[in-house]
Amino acid sequence: MLTMHDGQQVFSLLDVLPASFEDLPETLDATTKTEVAHRLEHGGLLTQAQWAGTNP
Template sequence: MAPPLPRTVRAVGTAQLLDLAQEAAMHGFSQRLPVDWLQEHLAAEATHYLFPRLVQRLRHRPEVPLQWRCQQLLTVRTGEQIQGLLDVLPDTFDKLPETLDTASKKDIVSRIERAVTQREWVERMAAGPSAVALPEEPA
């Protein structure tokens, strides 16, 4: 029987997130950003957040362990927060310390839901400064 999906948010530093992404790559999990992309774009001293959303079991690939698909709130070097997905082993997630209060968790989930995706952010960055909408000056 699969462990129940926790309804919580966990905070991790950049180094820890890179380790989680490396573990996901090692297991061949499908939802993860490449470690080299993360190293290039994440803010080095930032806190990032993981929110488990579903249990992922690949019945067509029984050699792949069960994982929890987590939404991520990532802080990139520009200071913006973007969302992504990361598949994490339940035991690995359970070992992450619980450091956030209920109000903080609710705020983070709300920010995840409003954040642009990693793909949207990459496309906007590739389009250059003209793709970034600037606030209009008052008349």
């Protein structure tokens, strides 16, 4: 899940990680991880492509 510059959260998959990608430190507690997983599975999140189409 990505948070866009307007604060909206969208769903996006990366097929190939950029060369500059670095793992982020683990900062989420178990409850927050569960909430994120639920939103990804059932939250009706826009994809990044859909978000980009509505935010020129």
